[in-house]
Amino acid sequence: MNDTIFALSSGAPPAALAVVRISGPAAGSVLERLAGSLPQPRRASLRTLRVSRETVLDQALVLWFPGPATATGEDLAELHLHGGRAVVRAVESALADLGMAGEGGAALAIRAAQPGEFTRRAFANGRIDLAEAEGLADLLSSETELQRLAAIAMAGGAFSQQVSNWRDRVLSASAAIEAILDFSDEDDVAELPPHFRADLVALSGELESWLxxxxxxxxxxxxxxxxxxxPNAGKSTLFNALVEDEAAITAPLAGTTRDVLVRAVALDGVPFAxxxxxxxREGTQDAIEAIGVDRARGELAKADLVLWLGPEGEGPEGSWEIEAQADRDQHLRKAGPRHRLSAITGEGLDGLRRDLVRFGRSCLPRPxxxxxxxxxxxLLSRARLALEGALCVTDLLLQAEELRSARVAFDSLIGRSTTEDMLDALFGRFCIGK
Structure with a gap:
């Protein structure tokens, strides 16, 4: 990572402000070229940005962050510009055209950043680990409060600290085995500590709880x-009421819905699809409807919850019995439905929504x-299996190998050992400029 990268790191213009971030070994030289000189580290300074004496780009606040104590672990500069499209475009063009000379006269290239490249450099330079990077990716894509809180916990390092604790405990157990293997002729290290097995059992139980x-x-x-x-049980009418949109076509004609229709909605901060x-129904002569029925059965197999509007007791196990009156007086009556609803008056819909929120909160992580x-x-499952393997054998060499496998899994969790393909997939989720 010897090159220097730049990108717009704020929202798309036009806006009140636009922040362009520059990271890499030539960041200071780039800032000097545009602003005339480096400002004091970590202090905003008002400067006129120029590509020549005659060509002014903008009047902007500039900040200089010398590495390695920066977000990326490299020298870092920020340009806080006026947020017009033409201003941003002119500054980006000027940055792309700059050619810098480094030590020994070697040219240092500056180029536009790829998606997630700033965060990837932070990971490569040890500013964050892999679990924290995954949490940051989730934070950037979060749309509900539950998603935001869970992502902050992951990005803040809570899970990384837990993994480090588990790894240290496995390392301690491995050290006890190695002491016996290396110094078996010494009486004071001839046996494993009395708490050795209990410690591994306790650790395995913790992993099982997390899983x-x-x-x-x-x-x-x-x-x-x-x-x-x-068909014609009121599913699409109820669907439209729940998503508060006329997303599905409704009609008295049976078989109107031919395909699967999915709509993501948050109810009281809880995400649903x-x-x-x-x-x-069986025996339809309509080939397209038959495909729709097959897809419907496939969705039942993947469902977290089924709202069953059919004959009572004929729905999948665990489904909620719903008696729904759609746009007609005659509808399927049920003796003991979980909810009675009317799409005509809206009766019962608020109760169903509240029940769904309670169900969702019981199935999703706590805030x-x-x-x-x-x-x-x-990876956590792999570590637990390795611990179980260590508990099931008595040969010290085999135990040591199982504990090594557990350590490798923990290392992979936080990115101490990983593959480039996985990193490409992860950091590709980020926007350009992050």
Missing amino acids: TRPRAEALREGLRVVLAGP FIDTAGL GEVALNQRQGQ
């Missing part, structure tokens, strides 16, 4: 709530609680 927590994917994508039942499906993503869950 049973709600996952970040449900928090990010929303709980999948599928509306299901036979409501899914309208084709009516479930501020760290939520594991799929990658983290797989």
Whole structure:
């Protein structure tokens, strides 16, 4: 990372202000070229930005952050510009055209940053670890309060600290085994400590507890709530009422809904993905409707919750019985529905929403609680299996190898050992300028 990068790091213009960030070994030289001289470190200074004596780019606040104590771990400069499109475009063009001379006369290139490149440099330079970077990516994409709080907990290092604690405990256990293997002829290290096994059991139990927590994917994508039942049961009408939009076509004609319709909605800060499906029935002669029915059954298999508008007791296990009156007086009556609703009067809809929010909060991480993503869950599961393996064998060499495997999994969790492909996928989620 010997080159210097730049990007607009604030929102798209026009705006009151636009912040252009510059990071890399030539950041100071770039700032001197545009502003005339370096301001005092970490103090805003009003400067006239120029590409020549005659060509003024803007009057801007400039800041200079010498590395390594910066967001990226490199020399860093910020230009706080007037936020017009023409101003930003002129400054970006000037930065792209600058050619710098470094030590020994070698040219130092400055170029536009790629998505996530500033954060990737922070990771490469040890300013953040991989788990914190994943939390930051989730924070940038968060849309609900629960998502924001969980992302802040991850980005703030809460999970990284926990992983370091687990790794230290495994390392201590490994050291006890190595002491016996290396000094087996000495009486005072001939046996494992009496608490050795209990410590590993306790650690394995902690990992199991973390693995049973709600996952970040449900928090990010929303709980999948599928509306299901036979044709003309009022599914699409209820779907429109829940998402507060005429997203689904409704008509008295059976089989109007032919495909799966998904709409993401937050209820009281809890993310949901409501899914309208084709009516479930056998023997349809309509090939397109038959495809819709197959897709509906596939959605039932993936649902976190099913709102069943069909005959009582015929829905999937665990589904909520809903008696819904849509746009007609005659509708399916149920003896003991969880909710009775009317799309005509709105009766019962608020109660259903409150019930959904309670259900969602019971299934999602508590506010501020760290939520594991799929990658983290797989690695934590691998570490737990290694610990179980160490508990199941008595050979010290085998135990040492299992504990080494657990340490490798912990290292991968926070990025001490990882692959370039995985890093490319992660940092590609970031916007340019972050």
